[in-house]
Amino acid sequence: MYDVVIAGSGPAGLSAAIYAQRAGLKALTLEKNPMSGGQVLNTYEVDNYPGLPGINGFDLAEKFRAHADKLGCEFKEAQILSVREIAGREGNAQLQAASSDCGGPCPKGFVLETDQGEIETKTILAATGATHAKLKIPGEEELAGMGVSYCATCDGAFFRGKVTAVIGGGDVAVEDAIFLARGCEKVYLIHRRDELRAAAVLQKEVMALPNVEIIWDTVAERIEGQEQVESLQVKNVKTGEKSSLPVQGVFVGVGIIPSSEVFGKLARCDEKGYLAAGEDCATSCPGLYAAGDIRGKKLRQVVTAVADGANAITSILEYLAQGDIR
Numbered sequence: 001m002y003d004v005v006i007a008g009s010g011p012a013g014l015s016a017a018i019y020a021q022r023a024g025l026k027a028l029t030l031e032k033n034p035m036s037g038g039q040v041l042n043t044y045e046v047d048n049y050p051g052l053p054g055i056n057g058f059d060l061a062e063k064f065r066a067h068a069d070k071l072g073c074e075f076k077e078a079q080i081l082s083v084r085e086i087a088g089r090e091g092n093a094q095l096q097a098a099s100s101d102c103g104g105p106c107p108k109g110f111v112l113e114t115d116q117g118e119i120e121t122k123t124i125l126a127a128t129g130a131t132h133a134k135l136k137i138p139g140e141e142e143l144a145g146m147g148v149s150y151c152a153t154c155d156g157a158f159f160r161g162k163v164t165a166v167i168g169g170g171d172v173a174v175e176d177a178i179f180l181a182r183g184c185e186k187v188y189l190i191h192r193r194d195e196l197r198a199a200a201v202l203q204k205e206v207m208a209l210p211n212v213e214i215i216w217d218t219v220a221e222r223i224e225g226q227e228q229v230e231s232l233q234v235k236n237v238k239t240g241e242k243s244s245l246p247v248q249g250v251f252v253g254v255g256i257i258p259s260s261e262v263f264g265k266l267a268r269c270d271e272k273g274y275l276a277a278g279e280d281c282a283t284s285c286p287g288l289y290a291a292g293d294i295r296g297k298k299l300r301q302v303v304t305a306v307a308d309g310a311n312a313i314t315s316i317l318e319y320l321a322q323g324d325i326r
């Protein structure tokens with residue numbers, strides 16, 4: 001039985017793996033994809049991680065993984081299908097009061113059912129991150145992979161010399177517009193309000209680009225094309241005026257959805273589906289912790305994800321040390 005199974009190998013999971021290994025825990029990190037790094041793999045440039053200004057996201061992920069490998073962390077490629085608690089002992093009252101609102105006894109541990117078989121563990125750290133939100137407009141699903149994309153750094157090269165649209169006003173959309181502007185003839189950045197949500201430094205950069213046109217107060221209504229994207233129908237939400245933009249690519253950057261389906265059955269989630277947990281990363285289910293983008297919190301960046309990984313392992317060490325679980 002493992003002391004901790006870390007679900008996910010993005011920055012939060014990799015940081016946790018490093019802390020767990022250094023603490024002498026029997027730890028296993030499960031990753032869905034063959035490549036560690038999570039969302040940061042698709043980030044062209046990370047410019048706010050201290051000490052590594054302007055590092056490419058892929059390179060940063062490689063550095064995190066190389067660090068974990070150097071320490072001898074154990075990894076396994078597997079998809080978690082479900083989790084069940086191993087029926088409880090009477091829990092440590094203090095621990096339950098601190099971390100649980102479920103009222104029941106602390107579980108003795110968990111069994112993770114994966115596509116590679118069952119794995120038993122005393123604790124779980126959910127670090128499965130988040131996936132891209134969809135626009136849910138006509139043409140989006142039909143033309144996915146045929147001009148509709150959720151990752152500019154992955155697919156941007158196909159649109160060299162072409163006209164593209166990016167939808168959204170957060171860090172991802174603005175970063176995508178900046179990235180695409182390097183190769184595209186023109187990029188429309190379409191935002192539903194008259195003010196961007198992205199960091200000020202990104203706003204300044206995108207507004208200075210001659211081939212990026214920001215279309216304010218506008219929503220995308222329909223993506224059209226036969227075999228490939230040919231145009232985007234948009235509507236100004238203030239005037240009601242509709243128009244058609246001739247674009248060959250549509251990049252969707254309208255936020256993220258937490259990957260909490262499996263763990264949300266065991267612990268309390270907030271109204272957006274993020275696992276509810278404070279800075280100690282303890283969820284309402286004793287023994288289950290949450291780190292990174294899956295945790296309900298204010299700031300979702302690499303630096304806060306790696307901090308979560310460290311905090312979660314510290315809490316897990318306390319949990320294992322108290323009570324009779326170790």
Ligand code: NAP
Nearest residue numbers: 135168169170171172173192193197253254255256300301
């Ligand atoms: P986000 O910050 O939630 O921004 C989503 C954007 O999409 C918002 O501007 C929102 O508009 C818009 N939007 C949402 N639903 C929409 C819809 N149906 N139609 C049109 N527009 C819609 O999400 P994100 O940019 O994907 O970033 C996710 C998280 O990762 C954020 O916490 C972000 O800070 C973080 N991140 C950080 C970095 C970095 O530090 N370098 C890089 C990338 C991402 P409103 O503004 O009107 O709500």
